[in-house]
Amino acid sequence: MKNAVLTELQTQAEEFVAGPQVESFRLKQTGARSITFDGYELCSSMSYVVGPPLWYELNIYQTDSQGFLIGIKMFTKNEDEGDIHRVLEASSLDDVAHILENYDPAFDIDASSVRVDDDTISMAELSLAAVRLRQRIEEARRQFKDLVGEILYELDNG
């Protein structure tokens, strides 16, 4: 057990000294073509816990051309609602922070579940759907903010 831990630590140390390896990435985008590039993954994080109907995954990459890409994925348990994949470009780490601080996850939530134009739905049902929609938006914002706070804290520390 002790030897296994030491070997793992040694491998990590060797990888650190050798530097990161350039990798090829292909990032899927909702409503647009995928982006392919060579570079490094700087960080990845995920907000999945048991309970919530949605969760986020955030990845930050540095490209070979010294630019930065932010991969934002929102996954949902609801099969009628597709997952969201976004890729945002940034010119520096400061720009990455600025983009993440200003991103509003409310745009990732599908509001079509509140069918305001359907006459067969009662006002009570509509109100309930609206409350549920608001809860989803708040959940998305809360999870996204938690991830962004963690990432920016770690990057600033790094």
Place this chain on the structure above:
Amino acid sequence: MGSIRINKSALARIGSRQEQSIGQSDEPHQQQGDAADKSSTSNTAGQTYALIRLKRPGRRPLCFKGVHIATLARPRDPSQLLWHELELFETWDRSFVGRLKQYWKEDDHRIAAVWYDESLQGLACQMRSEDPLSFCPWFKIEEYLKREHGQAAIEKQASIVRDVLQEYIDIIATMINTSETKLAS
């Protein structure tokens, strides 16, 4: 909270922090450095200022020279599922920072909010303008309550809402009372 993995090796490659800093541009962070060094090194209670970095949701960390002056929380009822505590800091230039920590059962805490203001009254004002219910992980709470309390889940959830609102009001009131006493002494 889920998981986070940082590729330190790739990050180290980026270059000096000066070139690629993600340092923020607002609030007390700007005031550290030379200006802070020339100011006093301790507060009126004799506590020595240190460089403090606070993680905050959705934003870059808040960095300032200051001291921790109080942790405010209601005595915890063991049956409570969700509870909060407020940590109060005084910055080198006599401003205040409040950090609200949220605890959910035996989970790790999460930072619900961080506020900065030049006065305690201002800090209280900012806190009052927030909806503490929006900090709460309701879907997680719902899932737990349905599993553990079945039919009584809705009543239990209502009692959590009531407790969170009352606790938040109490914390703000305690902050104003105890901190002013503490700072005056």
